[in-house]
Amino acid sequence: MLSIKRLSLEDARILLTGAEAKSREIGVPMCIAVTDESGHLIAFNRMDGGKVTSIDIAINKAFTAACARRGTHEYNKMAVPGSPTFGIQNSNQGRFCIIGGGLPVVVDGEIVGGIGCSTGTAEEDQVVAQGGIDYFLQHRK
Amino acid sequence: MLSIKRLSLEDARILLTGAEAKSREIGVPMCIAVTDESGHLIAFNRMDGGKVTSIDIAINKAFTAACARRGTHEYNKMAVPGSPTFGIQNSNQGRFCIIGGGLPVVVDGEIVGGIGCSTGTAEEDQVVAQGGIDYFLQHRK
Amino acid sequence: MLSIKRLSLEDARILLTGAEAKSREIGVPMCIAVTDESGHLIAFNRMDGGKVTSIDIAINKAFTAACARRGTHEYNKMAVPGSPTFGIQNSNQGRFCIIGGGLPVVVDGEIVGGIGCSTGTAEEDQVVAQGGIDYFLQHRK
Amino acid sequence: MLSIKRLSLEDARILLTGAEAKSREIGVPMCIAVTDESGHLIAFNRMDGGKVTSIDIAINKAFTAACARRGTHEYNKMAVPGSPTFGIQNSNQGRFCIIGGGLPVVVDGEIVGGIGCSTGTAEEDQVVAQGGIDYFLQHRK
Numbered sequence: 001m002l003s004i005k006r007l008s009l010e011d012a013r014i015l016l017t018g019a020e021a022k023s024r025e026i027g028v029p030m031c032i033a034v035t036d037e038s039g040h041l042i043a044f045n046r047m048d049g050g051k052v053t054s055i056d057i058a059i060n061k062a063f064t065a066a067c068a069r070r071g072t073h074e075y076n077k078m079a080v081p082g083s084p085t086f087g088i089q090n091s092n093q094g095r096f097c098i099i100g101g102g103l104p105v106v107v108d109g110e111i112v113g114g115i116g117c118s119t120g121t122a123e124e125d126q127v128v129a130q131g132g133i134d135y136f137l138q139h140r141k
Numbered sequence: 142m143l144s145i146k147r148l149s150l151e152d153a154r155i156l157l158t159g160a161e162a163k164s165r166e167i168g169v170p171m172c173i174a175v176t177d178e179s180g181h182l183i184a185f186n187r188m189d190g191g192k193v194t195s196i197d198i199a200i201n202k203a204f205t206a207a208c209a210r211r212g213t214h215e216y217n218k219m220a221v222p223g224s225p226t227f228g229i230q231n232s233n234q235g236r237f238c239i240i241g242g243g244l245p246v247v248v249d250g251e252i253v254g255g256i257g258c259s260t261g262t263a264e265e266d267q268v269v270a271q272g273g274i275d276y277f278l279q280h281r282k
Numbered sequence: 283m284l285s286i287k288r289l290s291l292e293d294a295r296i297l298l299t300g301a302e303a304k305s306r307e308i309g310v311p312m313c314i315a316v317t318d319e320s321g322h323l324i325a326f327n328r329m330d331g332g333k334v335t336s337i338d339i340a341i342n343k344a345f346t347a348a349c350a351r352r353g354t355h356e357y358n359k360m361a362v363p364g365s366p367t368f369g370i371q372n373s374n375q376g377r378f379c380i381i382g383g384g385l386p387v388v389v390d391g392e393i394v395g396g397i398g399c400s401t402g403t404a405e406e407d408q409v410v411a412q413g414g415i416d417y418f419l420q421h422r423k
Numbered sequence: 424m425l426s427i428k429r430l431s432l433e434d435a436r437i438l439l440t441g442a443e444a445k446s447r448e449i450g451v452p453m454c455i456a457v458t459d460e461s462g463h464l465i466a467f468n469r470m471d472g473g474k475v476t477s478i479d480i481a482i483n484k485a486f487t488a489a490c491a492r493r494g495t496h497e498y499n500k501m502a503v504p505g506s507p508t509f510g511i512q513n514s515n516q517g518r519f520c521i522i523g524g525g526l527p528v529v530v531d532g533e534i535v536g537g538i539g540c541s542t543g544t545a546e547e548d549q550v551v552a553q554g555g556i557d558y559f560l561q562h563r564k
Contacts, residue, residue: 008189009186009187009188009189040187040193040196041185041196042186042187043184043186044182044184044185045150045183046150046181046182046183046184047150048149048150048425051490051491052181052461052489052491053462053487053491053514053515054491055181055182056514056516057511057514057515073507076509076510079509079510080504080505081504089509089510089513090513094513094514094516094517097510097513097514098509098510099508099509099511121507121508122507123507142428142429142430142431142434142530142535142563143330143428143429143430143431144426144427144428144429145427145428146424146425146427147424147425147426147427148424148425149424149425152424177461179334179459179461180334180335180461181461207334208333208334208335209334209335209336210333222362222363223362225355225358225381225382225403225404226381226403226404227361227362227371227380227381228358228361228371228379228380228381229339229381231371231372231379232335232338232342233335233339234338235376237335248424253424281424290471291468291469291470291471320475322469322475322478323467323469324468325466325467325468325469326464326467327432327465327466328432328463328465328466330431330432337463337464
């Protein structure tokens with residue numbers, strides 16, 4: 001039998017709080033999604049001004065980071081034509097997102113969820129996702 | 142040019158707070174989704190114990206209520222075999238949800254968004270959605 | 283070799299004009315779609331106040347009427363559980379619409395397109411679709 | 424509560440009229456779609472000779488431009504392999520279109536809708552979409 005660690009809704013809210021603070025700091029409103037370690041959505045916020053097309057992208061970034069167990073920016077580099085991983089972006093009914101801004105949430109060396117941000121550039125999205133994680137690691141109970 | 146009113150993220154959070162309180166009151170953890178008046182997700186919470194299959198259902202209930210402009214329980218009664226509306230549940234790529242628990246959010250006679258709840262019975266889901274709306278109408282700023 | 287008659291964009295606009303007039307007459311704003319005889323969209327109008335969920339439904343009603351060659355209200359009666367046609371509403375990736383309001387457009391005994399209306403009751407939708415056809419048959423060039 | 428500006432059907436028709444005139448001027452019949460600021464279709468015309476495959480493309484260009492808030496030709500340049508945005512064309516169930524010819528419609532600094540054209544080259548499609556916007560900004564009421 002396996003024993004799994006998983007973000008609670010309370011944990012997810014701390015991640016959202018941290019990401020939202022970072023989003024305000026850099027001045028780019030975001031769609032922010034938090035999934036559990038199985039890639040299923042726990043919590044989502046579209047800040048006023050977040051893009052409609054980023055709803056899907058943020059959720060899929062969190063899904064991908066949690067389940068493929070890497071930052072989505074890493075897959076961005078791996079999934080170029082000619083590389084052996086090219087094509088992975090078409091898998092999972094198009095839900096495998098290879099744009100930066102999705103990060104696994106790791107506690108005690110275990111992936112317990114994912115966070116995905118979208119609306120800015122991939123770099124901005126990643127900064128906001130990391131902001132959520134940094135805040136979470138300091139404030140989780 | 143049309144002028145439209147739409148829930149803000151702050152509004153959506155008040156709806157989530159009210160629905161979550163009602164959910165605790167009846168003892169059934171829920172997936173709770175809030176969309177804008179165009180059916181696009183603003184905020185989502187899966188309470189600890191909310192069903193994974195209810196993520197999609199809650200989001201689609203909120204979408205349907207906002208965009209088809211009725212409680213989803215009304216469509217449940219209208220969409221039985223032999224009735225003229227039967228089949229509507231297959232529309233919108235399966236996103237048209239006819240299970241009770243989705244309600245339009247109305248302010249000053251205008252639909253400004255939708256709320257959808259799922260995990261309990263359709264009746265419980267509807268009670269929680271209504272709890273969110275009641276709380277919102279009292280506490281919105 | 284086959285020779286096919288097909289609505290032009292000019293024809294489609296006459297259908298839209300007639301349907302819109304009928305829609306105003308009964309006081310229910312509509313989504314109105316016109317397809318060619320192959321079920322492909324030629325023209326679409328969402329009147330101010332038409333439902334967002336009715337975009338898909340109107341287009342699919344026109345598609346179904348043109349390609350399945352009957353009013354969608356006829357399929358509504360044929361597709362009840364226990365009847366031999368039950369299940370047809372799941373075909374064509376859910377695009378086969380069995381709610382009244384879709385009618386084939388017939389010229390000289392040939393189906394040259396389809397019209398689909400949605401937002402009101404199935405009965406209202408059908409009245410508006412028929413209004414479009416009646417106007418078209420009088421005013422086409 | 425947010426307050427949003429949105430194209431009316433009358434506005435959408437002015438956009439279609441302008442785009443159609445430009446399309447005739449360059450001699451390439453087009454599929455032309457206009458969505459509201461939330462990406463939902465308001466009006467669509469397939470000119471005689473417009474491609475069937477361009478129905479979907481025109482609608483998705485308008486959706487993308489309105490909701491991702493850039494011309495689709497900009498995403499075309501941003502979404503090349505090796506760039507951080509590569510993969511965005513797989514998002515939103517394939518509806519995120521990165522072919523030129525989709526433009527946001529901006530009034531008083533606010534995006535109030537999107538226009539998408541398809542059938543010609545991406546450059547021709549963009550010229551026709553821009554023609555619709557130029558005409559709209561001169562003739563809207």
